[in-house]
Each structure stands twice: as C-alpha cells, then as structure tokens.
Amino acid sequence: xxxxxxxxxxxxxxxxxxxxxxxxxxxxxxxxxxxxxxxxxxxxxxxxxxxxxxxxxxxxxxxxxxxxxxxxxxxxxxxxxxxxxxxxxxxxxxxxxxxxxxxxxxxxxxx
Amino acid sequence: xxxxxxxxxxxxxxxxxxxxxxxxxxxxxxxxxxxxxxxxxxxxxxxxxxxxxxxxxxxxxxxxxxxxxxxxxxxxxxxxxxxxxxxxxxxxxxxxxxxxxxxxxxxxxxxxxxxx
Numbered sequence: 001x002x003x004x005x006x007x008x009x010x011x012x013x014x015x016x017x018x019x020x021x022x023x024x025x026x027x028x029x030x031x032x033x034x035x036x037x038x039x040x041x042x043x044x045x046x047x048x049x050x051x052x053x054x055x056x057x058x059x060x061x062x063x064x065x066x067x068x069x070x071x072x073x074x075x076x077x078x079x080x081x082x083x084x085x086x087x088x089x090x091x092x093x094x095x096x097x098x099x100x101x102x103x104x105x106x107x108x109x110x111x
Numbered sequence: 112x113x114x115x116x117x118x119x120x121x122x123x124x125x126x127x128x129x130x131x132x133x134x135x136x137x138x139x140x141x142x143x144x145x146x147x148x149x150x151x152x153x154x155x156x157x158x159x160x161x162x163x164x165x166x167x168x169x170x171x172x173x174x175x176x177x178x179x180x181x182x183x184x185x186x187x188x189x190x191x192x193x194x195x196x197x198x199x200x201x202x203x204x205x206x207x208x209x210x211x212x213x214x215x216x217x218x219x220x221x222x223x224x225x226x227x
Contacts (some may be wrong), residue, residue, distance in 0.1 A: 004154075006154075017144070033214065033215070035215075040219075040220075041219060041220070042217030042218055042219050042220050043155070043204075043215070043217050044217070045214040045215065045216070048212045048213075048214060050211065050212070055211045055212040056211070056212020056214055057212075058214065065141065083118070090154055091154075092215075096171050099145065099157055099158065099160050100157075100215060102147070102154040102155040102156070102157075104153055104154040105153070105154045105155050107152075
C-alpha cells in the first residue's frame with residue numbers, strides 16, 4: 001500500500017509569484033484535504049476535495065485554489081504569494097469521512 | 112464549531128516515566144477525536160482515534176487515550192517514556208465544514224522532550 005506523497009519537498013519563491021504543490025493520495029482514498037502549518041502552530045484546514053470537487057473550505061482567501069484529478073491526486077495553487085504564506089503545506093488523504101493520513105509536507109519559503 | 116485546547120506547549124519527562132499530554136475539546140456534536148505525532152521535518156502520523164466506541168482507545172507505540180465526556184477531555188498517556196517518543200503531539204477534532212466536507216481542527220501542539 002503506497003502512502004501519501006507530496007512534491008516538491010522544499011521550495012523558495014519570491015513575494016508575488018505563484019506556486020503549485022502536488023499530492024498523491026493513498027491507494028483507495030477518494031478524498032484529499034490540504035492544511036497549512038505555520039512555524040510553531042498546529043495545521044489549519046485550507047480546503048478539501050472529493051471526486052474532483054471542492055466540498056469544504058477553511059478561512060483562506062481565493063488566491064488559494066486547488067484541483068483534484070480522476071486518479072484522486074491533487075494540486076494546491078497559491079497566487080500572489082505573501083511572506084505569511086511561508087509554511088509547511090500538508091496534504092491528507094482519506095476514504096470519505098474516515099481518518100486522514102498525512103504526507104510528509106512541502107516546506108514553502110517566500111522571500 | 113469545534114475547537115481543541117492543548118495544555119502545555121512543552122512537556123519534559125524522564126526516560127521510563129509516565130507521559131501525560133492534555134487535550135480538551137469543544138464540540139456541539141459527539142466528537143471524533145484524534146492524536147497525531149510529528150517528528151522534526153516530517154508530516155503527521157496518526158497515533159490513535161476515538162469514534163464513539165470504547166472510551167479507552169489504544170494506539171501505536173504504546174500510547175492510549177481516554178475520552179471523558181463529562182470533562183470534555185481526551186488526554187494522551189504512555190506508561191513509560193522512551194527516547195524515541197520525543198516529538199510534537201497534536202490533538203484534533205473532526206468537524207463538519209459544509210457540503211459533505213469533514214475537516215480536522217488541531218490544537219497548537221505539545222512538544223515532548225524525554226530526558227535520559
């Protein structure tokens with residue numbers, strides 16, 4: 001059974017740029033959730049995708065957007081990057097409402 | 112809306128001593144509760160979950176947690192700490208966020224240090 005994978009591991013972007021983060025869900029899972037974890041904080045829910053549709057969103061602006069593909073993998077896109085977007089971005093996959101399994105995360109640094 | 116409070120941002124225990132990490136939750140409906148562990152520069156690993164079955168839940172690596180509705184608590188314990196338990200621990204509650212979406216709301220985490 002393949003776990004949740006994320007790419008890239010690290011990246012550095014400049015303020016105002018756009019970034020795309022990728023996530024492959026665990027085999028058999030149809031739901032992907034994205035979380036932002038700022039340094040020293042717990043993860044915060046960004047949004048969730050189920051069967052290629054966004055079906056829930058946390059308190060994040062529209063410049064945070066996403067996609068889910070037919071194979072249930074997912075992308076997180078962030079436009080107009082701000083310094084406060086620097087964080088660890090975590091992807092979690094699950095089977096509908098079951099427990100969520102997390103990937104290793106992507107560390108984004110915005111300078 | 113759901114929320115989680117973790118008491119103590121940093122806990123230190125001696126190797127072999129009892130580990131007790133505290134978590135209190137707020138939920139308007141019967142909660143699903145989770146404990147995750149995060150090692151440095153890694154993602155979150157599920158330790159255990161409570162989903163309204165037995166109130167004493169056993170997880171991996173010798174950890175367990177007890178759901179106490181009257182105290183709205185879900186504290187994590189381990190009888191004997193091991194050096195490899197040093198990590199950050201997060202308590203989370205699952206809540207409905209609309210349109211069929213279930214999100215995790217996390218506490219701020221407790222960093223566990225184990226002293227040899």
